[in-house]
Amino acid sequence: xxxxxxxxxxxxxxxxxxxxxxxxxxxxxxxxxxxxxxxxxxxxxxxxxxxxxxxxxxxxxxxxxxxxxxxxxxxxxxxxxxxxxx
Numbered sequence: 001x002x003x004x005x006x007x008x009x010x011x012x013x014x015x016x017x018x019x020x021x022x023x024x025x026x027x028x029x030x031x032x033x034x035x036x037x038x039x040x041x042x043x044x045x046x047x048x049x050x051x052x053x054x055x056x057x058x059x060x061x062x063x064x065x066x067x068x069x070x071x072x073x074x075x076x077x078x079x080x081x082x083x084x085x086x
Contacts, residue, residue: 002030004075006039011081012055015045025071032057033067035077049081056080 007020025034036057040047049055057064058078059071071077 001026002071002073002075004035004071004073004077006035007076007078009078009080011049012046012079015049016043030071031067032059032064032069032071032077035071036067039079046079053082056082 001024003022003024005020005022008016008018013019023035023038025038027034036050040050056079058080059069060076061078
């Protein structure tokens, strides 16, 4: 079992209705893709956002694009919508 802390920023917090939560995933070799599938199951609008925009995912403060990255107990995952600015 892996327990991770998920933080939602900006639009993702609006979609989920929360700023953070702890998610427990059962099994061995839990990957980021497993966590994302669970989040999309819980929050279908989050899946819609990901399909329209390139959301940014951080694990322990580092940007991650590889959804096959393994998660370990205590990881902190942040999900952010893309930002723009000038």
